[in-house]
Amino acid sequence: MSEDVDFDVIVVGGGVAGTVCAYRLAEAGHEVLLIERGAEPGSKNLSGGVFYCRVLAEVFPDFVDRAPVERRITRNVLSFLNDDSHVNVDYWDTRLADPVNAVTVLRAKLDPWLSAECEQAGVVVMPGVRVDGLLQEDGRFVGVRAGEDELRCHVVVAADGVNSFLAQAAGVRAKEPPGHLAVGVKSVIGLPRTVLEDRFRVSGDEGVAYAVVGDCTQGVAGGGFLYTNLDSVSVGVVLRLDDLQAAGLSSSDLHDHFLAHPAVEPLLRGGELLEYGCHLTIEDGPAMAAHDLTRPGLLVIGDAGGFTLNTGLTIRGMDLAAGSAIAAATAASAALAAGDFSQQAMDGYLRELEGSFVSADLRTYARAPGFLENPRLYTGYGQLLADVLHGVYDHDLTPRRHLVPGALSALKASGLRIDQLVRDGWAAARAL
Ligand SMILES: Cc1cc2nc3c(=O)[nH]c(=O)nc-3n(C[C@H](O)[C@H](O)[C@H](O)COP(=O)(O)OP(=O)(O)OC[C@H]3O[C@@H](n4cnc5c(N)ncnc54)[C@H](O)[C@@H]3O)c2cc1C
Incomplete structure (x- = not known):
């Protein structure tokens, strides 16, 4: 040499x-x-x-x-967030602790x-x-x-x-177009360890990761996240740049809106802001990481x-x-x-x-980036889920209906169409 x-x-x-x-x-x-x-x-x-x-x-x-490393993630929550409700899919599994699968850092x-x-x-x-x-x-x-x-x-x-x-x-x-990029805005909020563990129902070195879709981005393609560290929470939003620009919204306002949401604020209440920052990330990785x-x-x-x-x-x-x-x-x-x-x-x-x-x-x-462009993910489906469950749990003394007719009537009221539901379900199955 x-x-x-x-x-x-x-x-x-x-x-x-x-x-x-x-x-x-x-x-x-x-x-x-x-x-x-x-x-x-x-x-x-x-x-x-x-x-x-x-x-x-x-x-x-x-x-x-x-x-x-902060915590071993053993709980994953997918949260559909609406302005005054949320529906969570909460998955906890001790198998994710050993061997360690994911950690917060x-x-x-x-x-x-x-x-x-x-x-x-x-x-x-x-x-x-x-x-x-x-x-x-x-x-x-x-x-x-x-x-x-x-x-x-x-x-x-x-x-x-x-x-x-x-x-x-x-x-x-080449320089990436805005459609390939997203901007992330993130805070790290410090909380006493016992408070954090009570609020997020975690203990020892286990932790939880929330992926949030819906009202946190106010219709902009993207999502929110909440991740537990040892004695702090990483919380923020990731927003597709072209959609954000088209909506004329500010990323920091959406970040603040998410943190102030009635489903999120109680989790962070009394916490101390330790870090705040924003950073670009790539949205269209599979297309960009070509050969x-x-x-x-x-x-x-x-x-x-x-x-x-x-x-x-x-x-x-x-x-x-x-x-x-x-x-x-x-x-x-x-x-x-x-x-x-x-x-x-x-x-x-x-x-x-x-x-x-x-x-x-x-x-x-x-196919995931294309699937995530669907605006119904950010505006329609979270509310539909909440409406279906509202029909189940809201006992307003009107005659009860079985789940399927109740769901169909919620679908009709939502303005979404059944063919869209089927197409989006098929797209999800192929993308995720
Ligand atoms: C809001 C947000 C949330 C995310 N969440 C997650 C998550 O939960 N999990 C996950 O796995 N990924 C996540 N990511 C993506 C993840 O952060 C990145 O994929 C990862 O950091 C990429 O690592 P890297 O080393 O390639 O680049 P980087 O971590 O960006 O490192 C690049 C380094 O190069 C340095 N540098 C740049 N230019 C120069 C130069 N000219 N000379 C010298 N140094 C230079 C920079 O200072 C930097 O230190 C997230 C991203 C964002 C923005």
């Missing part, structure tokens, strides 16, 4: 994708530089916070015991931990530095530029998140490559970031061993992805 490089691999971005990739490469004995523009890894990052963390078992076998704690693991494995971590450009020679990417400095390497890994400047500079991706993620000497991973998946039931990005990072590290290692950084060698990453859960899940849920 030529001597004129500063590092074997330069990873740009110290989020989940970048740290996992850098760690994996350093463990394999390579010289790795991890560059992060934030003053500290994690300082610029934001996730709702449920990490489906089994993917990390092969990287950090004791991840759940050593990493700063706070990125301000998790990312510094991941970065410290990288350092221990021998990665040179350089925080507070923004990469401004890529170095290219003879059609191959050979390093990065940060201000006046040029740093050379055999492989550049772009892990610089949803707005990936590097992927755009390399011509891998153009490589150039000679360059690999694009995590959000930078479009790896997120929102099905309405779950929001996933961190596990896909880790999965793509592992695939990229394997391909980069093979390229370093062979001294071959050509397009074909870099495409080893795509072959690794193809054999992983990342590509498989993106394919399985390819």
Whole structure:
């Protein structure tokens, strides 16, 4: 291998994708530089916070015991929220505790931990530095530029998140249209641990994740979430950017509206605002994470490559970031061993992805983004469910009716049509 490089691999971005990739490469004995523009890894990052963390078992076998995780999610609640009612599907299952399936995390704690693991494995971590450009020679990417400095390497890994400047500079991706993006606004509300456990009916290190659809977004495509941490709650909304713009609503107003909702406010009452932030996320991950993620000497991973998946039931990005990072590290290692950084060698990453859960899940849920565009999900169905149940439980001394005629009359009153119901049910079955 030529001597004129500063590092074997330069990873740009110290989020989940970048740290996992850098760690994996350093463990394999390579010289790795991890560059992060934030003053500290994690300082610029934001996730709702449920990490489906089994993917990390092969990287950090004791991840759940050593990493700063908050709670193990054993309850998942799907909540249809109307302005004065809600209908919840509440699923608790101890099987989700062992093996640990998903944990809540706070990125301000998790990312510094991941970065410290990288350092221990021998990665040179350089925080507070923004990469401004890529170095290219003879059609191959050979390093990065940060201000006046040029740093050379055999492989550049772009892990610089949803707005990936590097992927755009390399011509891998164009600037995303608003229809591919959503904006997330999130608060972390501190509560005494006993208060939180009483209110959310959780105990020990178990936790609950709410996925909320309906009034929290006031008709805008998207949803709300509430995730329990040890002694705080991560709560917020994710809103499709084009729909938000068309509705002329403000994301922070919708966030505040959700937190003040009569079904939500009592859960947070008296809490202390610990964190507040907003961040873009990708909505059309399956379409974006196509197969153009490589150039000679360059690999694009995590959000930078479009790896997120929102099905309405779950929001996933961190596990896909880790999965793509592992695939990229394997391909980069093979390229370093062979001294071959050509397009074909870099495409080893795509072959690794193809054999992983990342590509498989993106394919399985390819219809989810289209399904979530249906406005009836945000305005019609939650109220219909509440109306059907109202007919069951509201004993107003009129003669009782069986469930099916009651439901049909609620359907008629809702303005929804039975053919829409059937079509949407079929679309849901195919998408989710
Ligand atoms: C509101 C919201 C809720 C979410 N909820 C969940 C959830 O519950 N579960 C889940 O799994 N996923 C969730 N996601 C998605 C998840 O946050 C992302 O998929 C994940 O963070 C992607 O990790 P990443 O490492 O690819 O990118 P990031 O975490 O964004 O990291 C990119 C890093 O690159 C750095 N960087 C950028 N440009 C440069 C540069 N030029 N030079 C140097 N450094 C640079 C940034 O500072 C950042 O640290 C959510 C996202 C949002 C917005």
